Amino acid sequence: MRLRVEFTTEPFDLDEAPAHALAAREVIETAELDAVDVGPFGNTAEGSTDGVLEAVxxxxRKSLEAGATRISLQVSVIGDGNGEGGR
Structure with a gap:
């Protein structure tokens, strides 16, 4: 199965990326995922079930340790690994 995770961390800081946002970005960019898209107001990544769940x-853990006070996320099934999707 393939999954997509979409997430944001708070509190926001429009002038400079806060430590919790940098921690989240590092986790996603170094995880065994593909189709990673990191932005100022939302982030997405796709990968295998194990890859996404381990990254989440x-x-x-790392975002909370770095000062996040809220983390919003959504995980969606986007395929079963055999070309069949849940879109």
Whole structure:
């Protein structure tokens, strides 16, 4: 199965990326995922079930440790690995 995760961390700072946002970005960019898109108001990544779930666990832990007060995320099934999707 393939999954997509979409997430944001708060509090926002429009002048400079806060430590929790940098921590989340590092987790996603170094995880075994593909189709990573990191932006100022939302982030997405896709990958295998194990890859996404491991990244989400690490992202939550590291972002909270770095000062996030809220993390919003959504995980969606986008395929079963055999070309069949849940879009």
């Amino acid at each position: 666990d690490t992202l939550l």
